[in-house]
Amino acid sequence: MALSRRSLMKLTGLAAVSVATTACASGTSGGPQVAGKSAATSALLGAAPIPAAKGQRVVIVGAGPSGLTIAKNIKKANPKIDVVLMDKRSVFMSGFISNLVATGVLPLEFITHDFLEGARNGNYTFLQATVHEIDRTSKTVFTNEGTVKYDVLVLAPGIDYDYSKxxxxxxxxxxxxxxxxxxxxxxxxxxxxxxxxxxxxxxxxxxxxxxxxxxxxxxxxxxxxxxxxxxxxxxxxxxxxxxxxxxxxxxxxxxxxxxxxxxxxxxxxxxxxxxxxxxxxxxxxxxxxxxxxxxxxxxxxxxxxxRGNRLLELAGVAKDSVFNKAEANIDPFTYQVIGDKNVFCTGDVRPMGFSKSANTANTEGVIVAKNIVKYLAGEELSQKTWSSPLTVCYSAVNADPLRAISVNAGYAYDEAKKSFGFANAGTMEKWDGAEGVAGGKGLIEWGKGLYREMF
Ligand SMILES: Cc1cc2nc3c(=O)[nH]c(=O)nc-3n(C[C@H](O)[C@H](O)[C@H](O)COP(=O)(O)OP(=O)(O)OC[C@H]3O[C@@H](n4cnc5c(N)ncnc54)[C@H](O)[C@@H]3O)c2cc1C
The missing domain is CATH 3.50.50.60 (FAD/NAD(P)-binding domain)
Known part of the structure; x- marks a missing residue:
C-alpha cells in the first residue's frame, strides 16, 4: 500500500515521540521497560512533570486522610525519602464533618482544604493526576499527567459504591x-x-x-x-x-x-x-x-x-473480604500486598473489619508511614511490627447548641478467630446533659485536629 507524504510524516513523527518519551520515562532506578499496553501508554505520555527522584521514591495514590497522613509522616521520619502524593481532585473536601455542612450548621470552608498547603508543610510533591493503570512489574504508575516510577507504592484510593444489589x-x-x-x-x-x-x-x-x-x-x-x-x-x-x-x-x-x-x-x-x-x-x-x-x-x-475503589482491580490487588466486595489483598499486619511487598494498601480499602473512618485512616497512616520507612531501610515487617489504629469518632445529634455523642476504640487480633475485634472500646452516648454539649465542642476540636494532622 502506498503511503501518502502526510501519513508518512504522521508515522515518523509518532515514532520520534515514542523514542523520546520512552527515553525520558525515567524513574528512581531506570527500571525495566514497560511491556505491552503499558508501553504504548508510556510512549504517548512520557514521564509526569515532576523532578526525578534523588533517592528512594514512595508514590501514594489518594490524598484522603490516609494518603495525606502517610505522605507527611514518611517525610517527618526520613526527609531523604522522595514522596509523591497523587489525587485526581484539585481541592480537598472531607467526608467527616460534611453532614454539618450539608445541613447548614458549618460553612463549606470548614471542610475544604488546600492540597498544596499539605505539600509545602510536609515537603513532598503533590501531583494532581488520575491514575488509570499500574504496572507492578516495572513499578510504574500511569496517570493522565504521565508516568511515575516507584520503589514503594501506597494505594489509598478510598471506596466506590456497589449498586448491584x-x-x-x-x-x-x-x-x-x-x-x-x-x-x-x-x-x-x-x-x-x-x-x-x-x-x-x-x-x-x-x-x-x-x-x-x-x-x-x-x-x-x-x-x-x-x-x-x-x-x-x-x-x-x-x-x-x-x-x-x-x-x-x-x-x-x-x-x-x-x-x-x-x-x-x-x-x-x-x-x-x-x-x-x-x-x-x-x-x-x-x-x-x-x-x-x-x-x-x-x-x-x-x-x-x-466496595474498595476499582483501582484495586486495575493494580491486580483486589479480593473480596467477609464484609465487602473488592478490598485489598494484603497481609493485615503489614498492609503489604500478598506476593508484592513493595505495594501497601491503606485506609478504607483495607479488608480488616476496622471502622471505615477518617480517624482510623489517620492513626493507621502514622503507623504505616513508620513501617514503610523501616521497610525501605531493609527491615522486614511482620505481625510484631503491627500496632492498632484508633477509632475516635464524634456524631452530632442536634445543632443548637451543638451536641454530640462519641466512640473511642482500638483493635486486637483474635488468634482463634483469625480476625480483629474492638479493644478497649468506650462510648459517650448521653447527648442531653452537659456531656452532650461538651461532645459538640469536642467534635469541632476533633475535626480541626484531624485537618492539622493531615495538612
Ligand atoms: C458524610 C460522611 C460523614 C463521615 N463522618 C465521619 C466521622 O464522623 N468520623 C470519621 O472518622 N470519618 C467519617 N467519615 C469517613 C471518612 O471521611 C472516610 O473514612 C475517610 O475519608 C477515608 O479515608 P481514605 O483516605 O481511605 O479515603 P478517601 O478520603 O476517600 O480518599 C481517597 C482519595 O483517593 C483519590 N482517588 C481515588 N481514585 C483515584 C485515582 N484513580 N487516581 C487518583 N486519585 C484517586 C480520591 O479522589 C480521594 O481523594 C465520613 C464520611 C462521610 C462521607
Missing part, C-alpha cells in the same frame, strides 16, 4: 440513582447536591438508607438523619426523615441515637430496621421492600453498599 446490572437505573439521589458518602459534588436538596426541601418524606456490610462511617447515616430532622424542626418544615436500615439495629452508638430519635425527633424520624430494598423507582420515587412495603418519598440520599 439494587440495580442488578441495570446501568440506566444506577445512573438515575447516582445522579438524582446520591449517597453523599464520597465528599465533593455529592455533598453539594445533598446540601441543595435539604435547602430546597418544602415538605414530605426524605429517605436515608443504611447499607449492610462494613460501610463507610457507621454512624454517618444516623448522624445525618438527626441533623436533617433538626433542620426541619428549626425551620418549621413539615418533613419526615425515614431511615431504611438494612441492619437489624443501629450499628453503633445505638442507645444515643435511639434516644435522640425518640426524645428529640419523635415527630420527625421514622426508623425502620432490617429493611431490605427489592426495588427503587427513581421516576415515581417509590421504594419497595422485601416485606412488600411501598415507601413513597419526596427526596432521598440512597446509600448503597460500598
Amino acid at each position: 439494587w440495580t442488578k446490572g441495570d446501568l440506566t437505573l444506577e445512573k438515575e440513582l447516582r445522579t438524582k439521589f446520591p449517597a453523599a458518602f464520597i465528599a465533593g459534588s455529592e455533598t453539594l447536591s445533598l446540601k441543595a436538596k435539604i435547602e430546597n426541601f418544602e415538605e414530605g418524606v426524605f429517605v436515608q438508607t443504611v447499607p449492610g456490610g462494613n460501610y463507610r462511617c457507621l454512624p454517618g447515616p444516623y448522624e445525618r438523619s438527626c441533623l436533617i430532622a433538626d433542620y426541619f424542626k428549626r425551620n418549621k418544615i413539615n418533613g419526615k426523615v425515614v431511615i431504611l436500615d438494612e441492619n437489624p439495629n443501629i450499628t453503633i452508638k445505638t442507645d444515643g441515637f435511639h434516644s435522640a430519635f425518640t426524645k428529640l425527633y419523635g415527630d420527625y424520624i421514622t426508623y425502620m430496621p432490617s429493611t431490605t430494598i427489592t426495588s427503587i423507582d427513581p421516576f415515581k420515587k417509590r421504594i419497595v421492600t422485601e416485606l412488600g412495603e411501598e415507601i413513597d418519598f419526596t427526596d432521598a440520599a440512597l446509600y448503597p453498599r460500598v
Whole structure:
C-alpha cells in the first residue's frame, strides 16, 4: 500500500515521540521497560512533570486522610525519602464533618482544604493526576499527567459504591440513582447536591438508607438523619426523615441515637430496621421492600453498599473480604500486598473489619508511614511490627447548641478467630446533659485536629 507524504510524516513523527518519551520515562532506578499496553501508554505520555527522584521514591495514590497522613509522616521520619502524593481532585473536601455542612450548621470552608498547603508543610510533591493503570512489574504508575516510577507504592484510593444489589446490572437505573439521589458518602459534588436538596426541601418524606456490610462511617447515616430532622424542626418544615436500615439495629452508638430519635425527633424520624430494598423507582420515587412495603418519598440520599475503589482491580490487588466486595489483598499486619511487598494498601480499602473512618485512616497512616520507612531501610515487617489504629469518632445529634455523642476504640487480633475485634472500646452516648454539649465542642476540636494532622 502506498503511503501518502502526510501519513508518512504522521508515522515518523509518532515514532520520534515514542523514542523520546520512552527515553525520558525515567524513574528512581531506570527500571525495566514497560511491556505491552503499558508501553504504548508510556510512549504517548512520557514521564509526569515532576523532578526525578534523588533517592528512594514512595508514590501514594489518594490524598484522603490516609494518603495525606502517610505522605507527611514518611517525610517527618526520613526527609531523604522522595514522596509523591497523587489525587485526581484539585481541592480537598472531607467526608467527616460534611453532614454539618450539608445541613447548614458549618460553612463549606470548614471542610475544604488546600492540597498544596499539605505539600509545602510536609515537603513532598503533590501531583494532581488520575491514575488509570499500574504496572507492578516495572513499578510504574500511569496517570493522565504521565508516568511515575516507584520503589514503594501506597494505594489509598478510598471506596466506590456497589449498586448491584439494587440495580442488578441495570446501568440506566444506577445512573438515575447516582445522579438524582446520591449517597453523599464520597465528599465533593455529592455533598453539594445533598446540601441543595435539604435547602430546597418544602415538605414530605426524605429517605436515608443504611447499607449492610462494613460501610463507610457507621454512624454517618444516623448522624445525618438527626441533623436533617433538626433542620426541619428549626425551620418549621413539615418533613419526615425515614431511615431504611438494612441492619437489624443501629450499628453503633445505638442507645444515643435511639434516644435522640425518640426524645428529640419523635415527630420527625421514622426508623425502620432490617429493611431490605427489592426495588427503587427513581421516576415515581417509590421504594419497595422485601416485606412488600411501598415507601413513597419526596427526596432521598440512597446509600448503597460500598466496595474498595476499582483501582484495586486495575493494580491486580483486589479480593473480596467477609464484609465487602473488592478490598485489598494484603497481609493485615503489614498492609503489604500478598506476593508484592513493595505495594501497601491503606485506609478504607483495607479488608480488616476496622471502622471505615477518617480517624482510623489517620492513626493507621502514622503507623504505616513508620513501617514503610523501616521497610525501605531493609527491615522486614511482620505481625510484631503491627500496632492498632484508633477509632475516635464524634456524631452530632442536634445543632443548637451543638451536641454530640462519641466512640473511642482500638483493635486486637483474635488468634482463634483469625480476625480483629474492638479493644478497649468506650462510648459517650448521653447527648442531653452537659456531656452532650461538651461532645459538640469536642467534635469541632476533633475535626480541626484531624485537618492539622493531615495538612
Ligand atoms: C458524610 C460522611 C460523614 C463521615 N463522618 C465521619 C466521622 O464522623 N468520623 C470519621 O472518622 N470519618 C467519617 N467519615 C469517613 C471518612 O471521611 C472516610 O473514612 C475517610 O475519608 C477515608 O479515608 P481514605 O483516605 O481511605 O479515603 P478517601 O478520603 O476517600 O480518599 C481517597 C482519595 O483517593 C483519590 N482517588 C481515588 N481514585 C483515584 C485515582 N484513580 N487516581 C487518583 N486519585 C484517586 C480520591 O479522589 C480521594 O481523594 C465520613 C464520611 C462521610 C462521607
